[in-house]
Amino acid sequence: xxxxxxxxxxxxxxxxxxxxxxxxxxxxTVAPGESLAIVGxxxxxxxxxxxxxxxxxRPTAGRVLFTAGGDDDARTDRSRIGFMGPRVEPYPDxxxxxxxxxxxxxxxxxxxxxxxxERFALRPHRDKLTRHYSSGMRQxxxxxxxxxxxxxxxxLDEPGAMLxxxxxxxxxxxxxxxxxxxxxxxxxxxxxxxxxxxxxxxxG
Amino acid sequence: xGELAKNIRKDLxxxxxxxxxxxxxxxxxxxxxxxxxxxxxGTVPAPRVQSALLWIVVFFAAMNGLAHAFVREEEQxxxxxxxxxxxxHTVLTAKLAFNIALLAAIEAVxxxxxxxxxxxEVRAPHSxxxxxxxxxxxxxxxxxxxxxxxxxxxxxxxxxxxxxxPVVIPALWVLIGATARSLERPGPFDSGSVLFLLxxxxxxxxxxxxxxxxxxxx
Numbered sequence: 001x002x003x004x005x006x007x008x009x010x011x012x013x014x015x016x017x018x019x020x021x022x023x024x025x026x027x028x029t030v031a032p033g034e035s036l037a038i039v040g041x042x043x044x045x046x047x048x049x050x051x052x053x054x055x056x057x058r059p060t061a062g063r064v065l066f067t068a069g070g071d072d073d074a075r076t077d078r079s080r081i082g083f084m085g086p087r088v089e090p091y092p093d094x095x096x097x098x099x100x101x102x103x104x105x106x107x108x109x110x111x112x113x114x115x116x117x118e119r120f121a122l123r124p125h126r127d128k129l130t131r132h133y134s135s136g137m138r139q140x141x142x143x144x145x146x147x148x149x150x151x152x153x154x155x156l157d158e159p160g161a162m163l164x165x166x167x168x169x170x171x172x173x174x175x176x177x178x179x180x181x182x183x184x185x186x187x188x189x190x191x192x193x194x195x196x197x198x199x200x201x202x203x204g
Numbered sequence: 205x206g207e208l209a210k211n212i213r214k215d216l217x218x219x220x221x222x223x224x225x226x227x228x229x230x231x232x233x234x235x236x237x238x239x240x241x242x243x244x245x246g247t248v249p250a251p252r253v254q255s256a257l258l259w260i261v262v263f264f265a266a267m268n269g270l271a272h273a274f275v276r277e278e279e280q281x282x283x284x285x286x287x288x289x290x291x292x293h294t295v296l297t298a299k300l301a302f303n304i305a306l307l308a309a310i311e312a313v314x315x316x317x318x319x320x321x322x323x324x325e326v327r328a329p330h331s332x333x334x335x336x337x338x339x340x341x342x343x344x345x346x347x348x349x350x351x352x353x354x355x356x357x358x359x360x361x362x363x364x365x366x367x368x369x370p371v372v373i374p375a376l377w378v379l380i381g382a383t384a385r386s387l388e389r390p391g392p393f394d395s396g397s398v399l400f401l402l403x404x405x406x407x408x409x410x411x412x413x414x415x416x417x418x419x420x421x422x
């Protein structure tokens with residue numbers, strides 16, 4: 001059970017853009033079975049913190065340690081994180097299924113991808129180029145991509161944006177199904193989404 | 205190997221569907237060659253001039269397409285998606301393979317156009333083919349990582365050409381001279397030039413592999 005050994009620890013993390021400090025000296029840990037909502041006004045650095053915790057961006061100061069399966073800094077193996085956000089776009093000239101298969105690693109990837117397409121009600125659109133997807137369909141696909149490798153840590157940036165009521169229900173169900181064993185970190189302005197998480201960190 | 209094949213297939217599928225890089229490059233090669241032919245009004249230029257024109261056309265035709273290998277990832281917002289789902293060295297190798305294929309396609313169109321419109325006559329075919337192949341490898345190795353640097357810096361195609369030109373000057377110098385010799389007279393295989401071009405490619409590829417992870421992840 002590699003998932004139960006995962007943890008994220010951020011020590012005195014700061015982010016600055018030029019002279020503007022988004023946050024400074026932030027220390028937090030997230031263990032498996034914990035879910036963290038990062039909340040705060042627009043421009044407070046929620047997405048930046050999420051990317052730093054996921055290892056996609058270097059902090060200006062401080063360090064982030066992510067362990068999974070006993071390996072330190074397991075973010076180098078990115079199949080161990082699922083990341084969904086507005087800056088992570090699927091290829092518009094690939095179909096939904098092709099994008100999902102591109103992200104999938106390991107055996108039986110086609111079966112996993114097909115099952116996710118079915119679960120996210122994208123099966124009728126699986127062979128359509130994603131440039132022709134609606135915003136909500138693209139958001140569902142992004143969530144499916146984040147989940148395709150069943151990662152021990154899930155990072156979600158405004159996951160409910162663009163989703164209709166059925167899509168939000170799917171999102172809640174997916175988070176509920178993973179909360180007990182996985183790490184979930186979410187940046188959101190939505191109070192209902194933040195309520196899905198066991199803890200909150202407020203920025204700004 | 206599976207991941208590399210998946211990345212190469214992805215790049216080729218995307219290009220096949222939008223044909224942005226290839227259509228721009230081939231259109232430039234065709235227009236430039238025909239324009240040169242019209243300007244020369246039927247005069248057959250000297251082999252050295254033909255050689256220089258050929259490599260100028262190939263180089264500038266390639267620049268648009270080669271830049272797009274990485275610039276397009278940044279513009280479409282897919283760069284982070286790619287960073288999440290492929291290792292840096294796989295990305296570089298796949299883009300390098302794509303750029304080699306693109307240059308080969310440009311040469312496959314430009315050389316017959318030169319034969320037809322500029323009366324290019326090859327007198328040492330073995331040397332000519334080897335130099336064309338090595339030139340393709342050489343230009344791709346030299347500019348792939350530059351494309352990544354320009355894209356990560358938020359630059360566009362024009363900046364890419366300006367940066368790439370001084371880097372490829374030594375290779376272009378040898379390419380033009382060796383190609384001219386293969387057009388002038390039959391002769392022994394030009395192993396010296398081919399070796400230089402392969403060594404240049406190897407050095408550029410080595411530097412690219414050393415630098416790329418830093419460029420791509422920062």
